[in-house]
Amino acid sequence: MFIGYFTERPYQDPNSGYFGNTGRAVMDLGMSNASYDPRLGADLYNRYLDEKLYAEEMGFDGLMLNEHHSTPFCMGQVVNLEAAILARITKRAKIVLLGNILPIWDDPLWLAEDLSTIDMISRGRLVTGWVRGTGRESVAHNAVPPYNWDRFQEAHDFIIEAWTRDGPFRWEGEHYHYRYVNPWSKPYQSPHPQIWIPGVMSRNTVAWAAKHRYPYVMLATELGPTKDSYGYYDEVAKEEGYEAGTQHRGYLFKVHVDETEALADEAGRKYVQGPSNPFLEGNQGIVRPFIQNLPGLTQRNNLLPTLTSFAAARSRGRAEQFIAQQRARGEKADIPPPPKDPYADLTKKYSIISGTPKSVIKRVRHVLETLRPGTIFFWDGDGAMSHEDSMRSLRLMGEEVIPAVREIGKELDLKGPFEVDPSTNEPMAQPEDETVEQAAAD
Amino acid sequence: MTDAYLERDIELASGKVHLLEGGSGSDIVMLHHSWGSPGWLPVHAALAERHRVVVPDLPGWGGSVRPAWAREPRDIAILTGHILDALDIGPAAVVGTGFGGFIAAELAAMQPRRLRALVLVGAPGLKPENSDILDQMMVSHRDYIEQSFRDRENYVAWVGEEPGDDVRELWDMSREMTARVTWKPYMFSRRLAPLLGDVTTPTLLVWGGRDRIVPVECAELYAACLPNSTIEMVEDAGHVVEIEEPQRVAEMVSSHVD
Numbered sequence A: 001m002f003i004g005y006f007t008e009r010p011y012q013d014p015n016s017g018y019f020g021n022t023g024r025a026v027m028d029l030g031m032s033n034a035s036y037d038p039r040l041g042a043d044l045y046n047r048y049l050d051e052k053l054y055a056e057e058m059g060f061d062g063l064m065l066n067e068h069h070s071t072p073f074c075m076g077q078v079v080n081l082e083a084a085i086l087a088r089i090t091k092r093a094k095i096v097l098l099g100n101i102l103p104i105w106d107d108p109l110w111l112a113e114d115l116s117t118i119d120m121i122s123r124g125r126l127v128t129g130w131v132r133g134t135g136r137e138s139v140a141h142n143a144v145p146p147y148n149w150d151r152f153q154e155a156h157d158f159i160i161e162a163w164t165r166d167g168p169f170r171w172e173g174e175h176y177h178y179r180y181v182n183p184w185s186k187p188y189q190s191p192h193p194q195i196w197i198p199g200v201m202s203r204n205t206v207a208w209a210a211k212h213r214y215p216y217v218m219l220a221t222e223l224g225p226t227k228d229s230y231g232y233y234d235e236v237a238k239e240e241g242y243e244a245g246t247q248h249r250g251y252l253f254k255v256h257v258d259e260t261e262a263l264a265d266e267a268g269r270k271y272v273q274g275p276s277n278p279f280l281e282g283n284q285g286i287v288r289p290f291i292q293n294l295p296g297l298t299q300r301n302n303l304l305p306t307l308t309s310f311a312a313a314r315s316r317g318r319a320e321q322f323i324a325q326q327r328a329r330g331e332k333a334d335i336p337p338p339p340k341d342p343y344a345d346l347t348k349k350y351s352i353i354s355g356t357p358k359s360v361i362k363r364v365r366h367v368l369e370t371l372r373p374g375t376i377f378f379w380d381g382d383g384a385m386s387h388e389d390s391m392r393s394l395r396l397m398g399e400e401v402i403p404a405v406r407e408i409g410k411e412l413d414l415k416g417p418f419e420v421d422p423s424t425n426e427p428m429a430q431p432e433d434e435t436v437e438q439a440a441a442d
Numbered sequence B: 001m002t003d004a005y006l007e008r009d010i011e012l013a014s015g016k017v018h019l020l021e022g023g024s025g026s027d028i029v030m031l032h033h034s035w036g037s038p039g040w041l042p043v044h045a046a047l048a049e050r051h052r053v054v055v056p057d058l059p060g061w062g063g064s065v066r067p068a069w070a071r072e073p074r075d076i077a078i079l080t081g082h083i084l085d086a087l088d089i090g091p092a093a094v095v096g097t098g099f100g101g102f103i104a105a106e107l108a109a110m111q112p113r114r115l116r117a118l119v120l121v122g123a124p125g126l127k128p129e130n131s132d133i134l135d136q137m138m139v140s141h142r143d144y145i146e147q148s149f150r151d152r153e154n155y156v157a158w159v160g161e162e163p164g165d166d167v168r169e170l171w172d173m174s175r176e177m178t179a180r181v182t183w184k185p186y187m188f189s190r191r192l193a194p195l196l197g198d199v200t201t202p203t204l205l206v207w208g209g210r211d212r213i214v215p216v217e218c219a220e221l222y223a224a225c226l227p228n229s230t231i232e233m234v235e236d237a238g239h240v241v242e243i244e245e246p247q248r249v250a251e252m253v254s255s256h257v258d
Helices: A038-057 A079-089 A108-121 A135-140 A145-164 A203-212 A223-240 A261-272 A310-315 A319-328 A342-348 A357-371 A387-411 A431-441 B042-047 B073-086 B099-110 B141-148 B152-159 B165-182 B217-225 B246-257
Strands: A002-006 A062-065 A094-097 A126-131 A169-172 A177-181 A195-199 A216-219 A249-257 A352-355 A375-379 B006-012 B015-022 B026-031 B051-056 B092-097 B115-121 B203-208 B229-234
Touching: A002 A094, A002 A387, A038 A062, A038 A079, A038 A387, A062 A079, A079 A094, A079 A108, A108 A126, A108 A145, A126 A145, A135 A145, A145 A169, A145 B165, A195 A203, A195 A249, A203 A216, A203 A223, A216 A223, A223 A249, A223 A357, A249 A261, A249 A357, A249 A387, A261 A342, A261 A352, A261 A387, A342 A352, A352 A357, A357 A375, A357 A387, A375 A387, B006 B073, B015 B042, B015 B073, B026 B042, B026 B099, B026 B246, B042 B051, B042 B246, B073 B099, B073 B165, B092 B099, B092 B246, B099 B115, B099 B165, B115 B246, B141 B152, B141 B165, B203 B217, B203 B246, B217 B229, B229 B246
Parallel strands: A002 A062, A002 A375, A062 A094, A094 A126, A126 A195, A195 A216, A216 A249, A249 A352, A249 A375, B026 B051, B026 B092, B092 B115, B115 B203, B203 B229
Antiparallel strands: A169 A177, B006 B015, B015 B051
């Protein structure tokens, strides 16, 4: 089992008024950067890097970074820079990018060079992941939404080619054109770093990931729809002639560990406060549906079962589609009232797990038994959580939760993508094996 | 008013084009806004008393097949020229409303002799110097269409409090096609103005004095580029002058093209 750590790196400015219900609406693409304080930004970037270092020390296998633009809920605009720093200052953990937003790159050769460089500096610890991005990203970097999916696929094909084919060569595609592809860099890993695809609700993307045998990482989706979406991956895999396994399934979910249940409750509530991701249900942000649903960004008839949750649909600006789907099935389409206590509601649904090590391990077991992922990421330190909240949790994760979860993983036979190669389903050599072989050779 | 009209399809190599036509007399081709053709409008009916009025769904909009390769308004203008050829319409009188005006201006720029008269109603296409064309991609459909009218009262009178599902779908599909050809730069081309100086086609620039979508400044820019043009302001109208003042626009157009 592969266990990773993630935080979205919110721009936390307690004086901004964006924290809690203090008056200023956290509206997607509706907030000016006039009050941005680079000194605070400096503190936060360094804090999040420090937490990543500590996460490695506490035994996490992977440090996950993501990318968003023009928003306070995620400071990872130039995620490759953060990854390059981690490549140098960490020693063992994989650096997992979930992911670079391919369609907004007008020059994917530059991205291929960035990623090769990170892979070399880290001596082969990069896991690369690619996404299509939300409407916000298309607006922020002004990429034409109707070509988003085409550009995603072409940029992918091009980068693989740039990594694996000897140059120089020429690329005359539909969206990208190069007269001289000959990057003076190559990925450290051969033929290239593993590619994992994170996502939420696009059927196209799941089918595409399954066809390429790339692990699919569901991002904080509810358990039932997540299981159904894995089922869809499995179906496509079968059509492609292979059996999908735990090595193809990833799951990111919110886990916070604390010293007492009272502290865990206090810190856990901060997930839905402050500048946390407004697309996740229960928080205090406001989404603007027309920005999430930019023209042609996602084909309307190609949504995953995750849309069967009204809360998820609403948080992604798709309430209308949800209601239309319900009606089309002849079902009653009443809009459920928002929960009175979003944190309690999310906890009940396993969307947030916050507690002492003992209660957290029990609930994580339930998630693992239900979904059977070979890769998991604990999403912590988000929203309004402080550095101290994060560090307490990381320590307890390292001391108690990670060792216990590894045992559960073994018991449930949840093999990760560095134990079983997702591209072949063959077992992979483990560092211990190499040591044994090396010792034998010596 | 001539309420009778026909619906039919014609075939281009790039796919089917759906159109409405009614009336008899000299030909007038009307090109719709970016949000698609909502049907046979009062302005069409008024014009059809003295003209044969042809209202195509631009390729990619409404019932016309999407040219998936099209990347800019000029591509749509080329196809619009092909539509005129297929209909065997000689030197044509073309009336472009909103985005349709951008297409009409591009068509005039590439083939000045193709047109015998041009009318641009609240047309984008040129970058205003002192302001911006309202960006429909950053507001909801409903807000965008509402801002196209003089005021909310007029919007509600025409659309209703809530647009119906068919209207929403038309707006939704139209916006996708609009994004395909004019996401960036949004609703203008730096390569249009330099070509307009050779367009001697008699041109009428009709603008609503309360246009909140395409600034009135754009009428002046067109007038400065087009050597044979005049501006007609309809002070009390918004962007959709032909919907809010159909009779007046029909009279202006009719006397301009004849």
